[in-house]
Amino acid sequence: FAMAMQLDHLILNVNDRQKSIEFYTRILGLKHDGEREPFSMIRVTPDFVIQLAPWGSKGDEHLAFAMSKAEFDAAFQRIIEAGIAYGDSFHSVGNMRGPGNEPGSRGPGQTLYFFDPNHHLIEIRHYEAA
Numbered sequence: 672f673a674m675a676m677q678l679d680h681l682i683l684n685v686n687d688r689q690k691s692i693e694f695y696t697r698i699l700g701l702k703h704d705g706e707r708e709p710f711s712m713i714r715v716t717p718d719f720v721i722q723l724a725p726w727g728s729k730g731d732e733h734l735a736f737a738m739s740k741a742e743f744d745a746a747f748q749r750i751i752e753a754g755i756a757y758g759d760s761f762h763s764v765g766n767m768r769g770p771g772n773e774p775g776s777r778g779p780g781q782t783l784y785f786f787d788p789n790h791h792l793i794e795i796r797h798y799e800a801a
Contacts, residue, residue, distance in 0.1 A: 681721045682710070682789065684728035690788040691723050699736065699795070700751050730790025733761070737775065743797040747783060757785040762793060 685691040688711050695701045695713045701721075704712035704775070715736070716779050738746070743760035750757055759763040759771030761784050770781040773796075780798040 673692070674734055677691075678719055680722055681726050682722045683732065683734070684722050684726045685789045686727055687788060688723055688725045694787050695721070695723075698755070698797060699746055700742065700749075701791075726747050728787070728789045730792075731793040732796065734791060735794035735796060737777070737780070737798065738787065740781075740797045743770075743781065743783075744786070746795050750785060755785050757783055760784060761794065764792070 675750075688691050690769075692703050692711050692713070696703050702714040704720060706712070706715040707722070709726075710724055713721040713723060715721060721734075746790055754766065756765040757769055758766045759769035759782070760773070764784050764786060769783045771783070772779055773782045774780070775782075775798070777798050780796040782794055782796045784792060
């Protein structure tokens with residue numbers, strides 16, 4: 672399956688831009704790439720950014736981030752240290768168990784679920800081979 676198309680950016684509505692920047696940089700380890708009004712740019716990969724939009728949100732979006740096992744372990748440690756409720760499945764955030772094991776776009780992987788400050792469901796995962 673050879674295709675050059677890829678996701679370039681995503682606009683994510685947030686309630687508090689500063690809390691959201693802090694969460695995505697401090698907890699997930701992403702980079703704040705500055706402001707491009709009205710957006711705050713969060714760099715996920717060299718070719719993909721999340722544009723945080725200060726337009727308010729009920730939450731309920733789901734973002735899943737695949738990372739190396741070392742990045743996963745470091746993020747999990749930061750989640751624990753920050754006292755963020757987590758779970759081993761998307762329907763069990765707060766059970767403080769994990770990681771779980773669920774399939775993703777590249778097959779089975781270790782997963783952890785928690786909420787960002789806007790109540791968006793965040794999933795971090797690493798694949799068995801990574």
